[in-house]
Amino acid sequence: MADSPLRPSSLINTVYGAFLRRLGGWISVADLVTLMSELDVDGPAARSAISRLKKKGVLEPERRGATGYRLSPGAQPVFDEGDRRIFGSLEPAKLSDGWAMAVFSVPESERSHRYQLRTRLTWLGFGNIAPGVWLAPGRLLGDARDMLVRLGLSEYVHLFAAEYAAFSDLPGTVSSWWDFPAIEEQYAGFTEAYGPVAAALAEQPAVDGAEAFRHYVPMLTQWRRLPYLDPGLPAELLPEDWNAVAARQIFQQLNEVLAAPSLRHVQEVTGLTGA
Numbered sequence: 198m199a200d201s202p203l204r205p206s207s208l209i210n211t212v213y214g215a216f217l218r219r220l221g222g223w224i225s226v227a228d229l230v231t232l233m234s235e236l237d238v239d240g241p242a243a244r245s246a247i248s249r250l251k252k253k254g255v256l257e258p259e260r261r262g263a264t265g266y267r268l269s270p271g272a273q274p275v276f277d278e279g280d281r282r283i284f285g286s287l288e289p290a291k292l293s294d295g296w297a298m299a300v301f302s303v304p305e306s307e308r309s310h311r312y313q314l315r316t317r318l319t320w321l322g323f324g325n326i327a328p329g330v331w332l333a334p335g336r337l338l339g340d341a342r343d344m345l346v347r348l349g350l351s352e353y354v355h356l357f358a359a360e361y362a363a364f365s366d367l368p369g370t371v372s373s374w375w376d377f378p379a380i381e382e383q384y385a386g387f388t389e390a391y392g393p394v395a396a397a398l399a400e401q402p403a404v405d406g407a408e409a410f411r412h413y414v415p416m417l418t419q420w421r422r423l424p425y426l427d428p429g430l431p432a433e434l435l436p437e438d439w440n441a442v443a444a445r446q447i448f449q450q451l452n453e454v455l456a457a458p459s460l461r462h463v464q465e466v467t468g469l470t471g472a
Contacts, residue, residue: 203418205238205246210255211418213268214276216460220469223259223267228467235411274347278340282424283417284452290334292431297338298357299323299331314350322428324374332359332374333428371434380427381436384444387423391416395447398454406462413455420448 212232217224226247233243247266250256256266268276299318303311315325321341323331333341338358345351361367394412398404404412427441435441464470 203415205233205242206249207418208233208236208238208414209243209246209250211414211421212463213256214279215414215417215456216463217469218268218273218276219460220464220467220471221267223261223265224467224469225261225263225265227263229266231466232410232463235407236414274343278343279421281340283421288429289432289435290336290429292433295335296359296361297323297333297335297341298359299333299341299354300357301329301331301354303353310350310353313348314353317344317348317350320425322425324371324428326374334430335359337428368434371430372436375428375430377436380423381440383423383426384440387419388440388444388447390419391447391451392443395450398451404454404458406458406465409455409458410462412451413459416448416451416455 209229212224212229213222226244229247230240230243233246234240238246247256251258251266254269255272257269259265259267301311301314303314318331318333318341319325321333321344322337323333323341326332335358338356342351342356345354345356394416398412423441423444
């Protein structure tokens, strides 16, 4: 497992998202603690993280002979959206597909919603082009609409399907709307951590389930931040040495090699077979 300061709650989210949703959505606390121990998370830290996820409404307690937790109904669409972003947005958008534009105005008396809107739009990959005006590739329009409705923020926002017409050097201007150096730093960290793992596994004829799980969960946990920070801008607008390409190739290679044996390992540890 590559060294990375990943929180136990983030690792648990990955285990639920990558495996447990396909196995009925529930796991006993004992089995979850066992899986976390394989990721160097001790029992008290794992149980504390489970408790925090329960308080946040991500997990709900459910007893099936043993004490356990399942994903809450409210968390399901968030994980579904995550799948679309993590696995479905690996290629740059097309410039011809246009843009999603969000324009919002929030009364001063409700400024906490203003902060929430900025935070959530940034997390979706929107860039800030002017006060209260945010832009993203057009393919993110549906995700933005779903997020705004789910969080009860739609009354403050106008969403547009937009097209850029004229008057600016768009590649140069776009670089001021998104923090390219910060995004590249995240990609570089991923490549540094998991490039050697991908190279080593490519030399192995096979990888066993436990080893796959130890690599896959931290790798996917670190990767799943990136499709949100990086909106997948059209290639014409990106720096020539954009390092996302190499990082995506590493992710795709590791996902192909590790996902299936990791799932089998979770099934062996838990005895779960499906919904």
